[in-house]
Amino acid sequence: xxxxxxxxxxxxxxxxxxxxxxxxxxxxxxxxxxxxxxxxxxxxxxxxxxxxxxxxxxxxxxxxxxxxxxxxxxxxxxxxxxxxxxxxxxxxxxxxxxxxxxxxxxxxxxxxxxxxxxxxxxxxxxxxxxxxxxxxxxxxxxxxxxxxxxxxxxxxxxxxxxxxxxxxxxxxxxxxxxxxxxxxxxxxxxxxxxxxxxxxxxxxxxxxxxxxxxxxxxxxxxxxxxxxxxxxxxxxxxxxxxxxxxxxxxxxxxxxxxxxxxxxxxxxxxxxxxxxxxxxxxxxxxxxxxxxxxxxxxxxxxxxxxxxxxxxxxxxxxxxxxxxxxxxxxxxxxxxxxxxxxxxxxxxxxxxxxxxxxxxxxxxxxx
Amino acid sequence: xxxxxxxxxxxxxxxxxxxxxxxxxxxxxxxxxxxxxxxxxxxxxxxxxxxxxxxxxxxxxxxxxxxxxxxxxxxxxxxxxxxxxxxxxxxxxxxxxxxxxxxxxxxxxxxxxxxxxxxxxxxxxxxxxxxxxxxxxxxxxxxxxxxxxxxxxxxxxxxxxxxxxxxxxxxxxxxxxxxxxxxxxxxxxxxxxxxxxxxxxxxxxxxxxxxxxxxxxxxxxxxxxxxxxxxxxxxxxxxxxxxxxxxxxxxxxxxxxxxxxxxxxxxxxxxxxxxxxxxxxxxxxxxxxxxxxxxxxxxxxxxxxxxxxxxxxxxxxxxxxxxxxxxxxxxxxxxxxxxxxxxxxxxxxx
Numbered sequence: 001x002x003x004x005x006x007x008x009x010x011x012x013x014x015x016x017x018x019x020x021x022x023x024x025x026x027x028x029x030x031x032x033x034x035x036x037x038x039x040x041x042x043x044x045x046x047x048x049x050x051x052x053x054x055x056x057x058x059x060x061x062x063x064x065x066x067x068x069x070x071x072x073x074x075x076x077x078x079x080x081x082x083x084x085x086x087x088x089x090x091x092x093x094x095x096x097x098x099x100x101x102x103x104x105x106x107x108x109x110x111x112x113x114x115x116x117x118x119x120x121x122x123x124x125x126x127x128x129x130x131x132x133x134x135x136x137x138x139x140x141x142x143x144x145x146x147x148x149x150x151x152x153x154x155x156x157x158x159x160x161x162x163x164x165x166x167x168x169x170x171x172x173x174x175x176x177x178x179x180x181x182x183x184x185x186x187x188x189x190x191x192x193x194x195x196x197x198x199x200x201x202x203x204x205x206x207x208x209x210x211x212x213x214x215x216x217x218x219x220x221x222x223x224x225x226x227x228x229x230x231x232x233x234x235x236x237x238x239x240x241x242x243x244x245x246x247x248x249x250x251x252x253x254x255x256x257x258x259x260x261x262x263x264x265x266x267x268x269x270x271x272x273x274x275x276x277x278x279x280x281x282x283x284x285x286x287x288x289x290x291x292x293x294x295x296x297x298x299x300x301x302x303x304x305x306x307x308x309x310x311x312x313x314x315x316x317x318x319x320x321x322x323x324x325x326x327x328x329x330x331x332x333x334x335x336x337x338x339x340x341x342x343x344x345x346x347x348x349x350x351x352x353x354x355x356x357x358x359x360x361x362x363x364x365x366x367x
Numbered sequence: 368x369x370x371x372x373x374x375x376x377x378x379x380x381x382x383x384x385x386x387x388x389x390x391x392x393x394x395x396x397x398x399x400x401x402x403x404x405x406x407x408x409x410x411x412x413x414x415x416x417x418x419x420x421x422x423x424x425x426x427x428x429x430x431x432x433x434x435x436x437x438x439x440x441x442x443x444x445x446x447x448x449x450x451x452x453x454x455x456x457x458x459x460x461x462x463x464x465x466x467x468x469x470x471x472x473x474x475x476x477x478x479x480x481x482x483x484x485x486x487x488x489x490x491x492x493x494x495x496x497x498x499x500x501x502x503x504x505x506x507x508x509x510x511x512x513x514x515x516x517x518x519x520x521x522x523x524x525x526x527x528x529x530x531x532x533x534x535x536x537x538x539x540x541x542x543x544x545x546x547x548x549x550x551x552x553x554x555x556x557x558x559x560x561x562x563x564x565x566x567x568x569x570x571x572x573x574x575x576x577x578x579x580x581x582x583x584x585x586x587x588x589x590x591x592x593x594x595x596x597x598x599x600x601x602x603x604x605x606x607x608x609x610x611x612x613x614x615x616x617x618x619x620x621x622x623x624x625x626x627x628x629x630x631x632x633x634x635x636x637x638x639x640x641x642x643x644x645x646x647x648x649x650x651x652x653x654x655x656x657x658x659x660x661x662x663x664x665x666x667x668x669x670x671x672x673x674x675x676x677x678x679x680x681x682x683x684x685x686x687x688x689x690x691x692x693x694x695x696x697x698x699x700x701x702x703x704x705x706x707x708x709x710x711x712x713x714x715x716x717x
Contacts (some may be wrong), residue, residue: 003635004635004639007696008698008699009699010699010700013700014699015699020476034502043697043703044698044699044701045697045699045703046699046704048701048702049699050700103388103390104386104388106389107386107387107388107389108386142644218711222697222698222699336399338390338396356706357704357706358704358706359703359704360566360706
């Protein structure tokens with residue numbers, strides 16, 4: 001299959017891996033930001049090909065994982081109401097709120113549906129004018145343009161029974177927060193290729209300068225990740241800290257300007273709480289005042305949020321790259337994809353789910 | 368729970384969740400636990416404990432295979448088939464997995480009030496045609512109508528009996544280290560075709576379901592005197608779940624090579640888009656056969672000579688006994704565990 005097979009070629013992969021080995025003279029710790037990359041690394045066993053000096057740590061790039069419990073509780077509360085059709089991407093349904101998840105709401109009779117695009121939810125709202133259709137707008141910069149488009153069209157077409165729960169997060173502030181944290185061990189980044197396809201990578205240039213870290217915009221296939229690691233190690237070994245673009249087949253420096261304009265029209269930057277990490281200023285999106293009537297949280301005032309129970313979950317440390325899933329005592333024992341204690345065990349982009357699925361409960365291979 | 372079992376209590380024990388979730392029917396680990404904890408513990412007997420697609424029982428010296436399956440597919444009609452074809456082919460295939468020649472089927476219809484009669488007759492006609500193709504007769508049945516909103520248009524249950532033709536038992540317990548693992552064709556077409564036809568998913572595809580009655584390719588293997596150790600049709604949960612079930616039941620470790628698993632480009636493309644792993648996607652006309660290494664090439668040749676096995680191929684082998692895991696060699700020559708699916712595959716966010 002074109003655009004896939006050539007990036008999964010075993011000989012080419014071995015060649016890049018050898019090249020990485022050749023230029024590596026000492027230990028380096030590199031974080032892949034995006035959960036999609038984490039899954040590629042674990043699914044294809046990319047880390048097995050790297051020299052032992054290179055440690056890959058997994059970043060916070062799993063939107064499902066970082067959505068705070070309070071927002072999930074709000075979503076569950078809305079989804080449980082009469083005459084509400086609650087639409088979400090699939091991964092979100094199994095994430096535990098403080099007492100249950102959206103799949104449980106569905107099992108108890110709530111109208112909870114998986115959609116593949118916010119525009120499908122908008123179409124549903126047009127077809128069911130008697131119901132309130134609510135979309136759970138989760139994601140990084142990648143999904144923001146489509147979600148913005150849905151709100152834009154709803155307003156233009158006067159679809160008043162449509163609204164969204166905004167749970168958008170932004171990548172660069174999270175990277176800055178990781179680099180500024182006292183225990184940081186990340187020396188270089190593989191930036192998330194799809195986020196950069198929308199946003200470009202100018203935002204990363206000041207980060208690379210300020211913190212002196214190389215940042216390589218990287219794709220998602222095995223060869224992409226290996227090339228990203230190669231470029232990153234090369235910079236580290238040569239003492240450079242620049243932004244480079246491995247994923248040039250999808251990413252331009254300025255990004256997708258039209259998509260950015262759509263996001264700008266609908267959303268503004270706002271502070272956000274990240275599950276397991278805490279508040280990061282300027283790290284989220286909120287609806288602008290003129291679109292505030294499409295905010296589901298305003299339309300359905302949330303009854304008292306419950307306090308999230310203490311769990312053993314160490315999601316925060318994992319999302320910041322401080323620990324890997326197998327460092328967690330609950331991993332594979334008290335925390336499994338069927339009974340997750342935290343979101344990283346749920347999402348198809350969560351690091352714990354990747355380890356569990358591709359390495360088994362008890363067979364982790366640490367590099 | 369151990370304590371309860373040691374006291375010899377065999378009534379159903381409460382399971383992990385307080386309510387049934389959709390994932391309990393998804394073919395993955397949750398469904399497994401439901402079967403173990405609720406059904407097997409209640410219905411305990413030596414036949415059910417073989418946990419085969421079909422039960423094999425002796426009646427006056429004749430070995431009879433018996434199976435049942437219910438069909439709840441949405442939408443009722445999809446590219447390449449409909450619920451009626453599935454209901455016939457699925458039960459025929461389950462009988463075939465026990466090495467049986469399927470003979471007679473029953474068919475029960477649970478119909479939601481308001482279903483157009485035309486829809487029902489269309490489904491029944493395709494059942495008639497599918498039965499003719501598979502060489503079985505539908506000899507008894509039942510009809511129930513439920514209130515509007517209490518069913519999804521139409522549910523069908525079929526049960527079937529067949530005559531076991533394989534001289535040796537076909538069961539996971541016969542799986543041995545060194546056995547070759549053969550798949551009968553390319554994977555994932557049914558799951559993706561149904562998903563594409565379902566409301567809300569808009570990508571253009573010409574994919575059709577692979578639904579097929581699997582008795583004749585299996586009977587061809589038996590007629591060629593291939594010593595089949597184990598068979599499993601690859602339905603919900605796909606190849607990954609079938610291999611895990613067999614690894615567990617056989618107590619053996621299985622290795623496959625991802626590159627050797629035949630998957631069409633259009634299926635792979637759809638899976639890439641949705642974030643699905645094709646090894647977990649449902650099939651309705653594919654099976655996996657465990658055969659001794661010396662029979663493997665001949666088994667592939669027999670299947671390839673058959674219309675339903677044109678892309679049959681060896682994908683791996685049974686490695687060693689005593690460690691029930693499934694390992695995949697990735698396209699870049701690294702190893703990973705192929706776990707059983709937990710719940711349903713959920714489409715990803717980005």
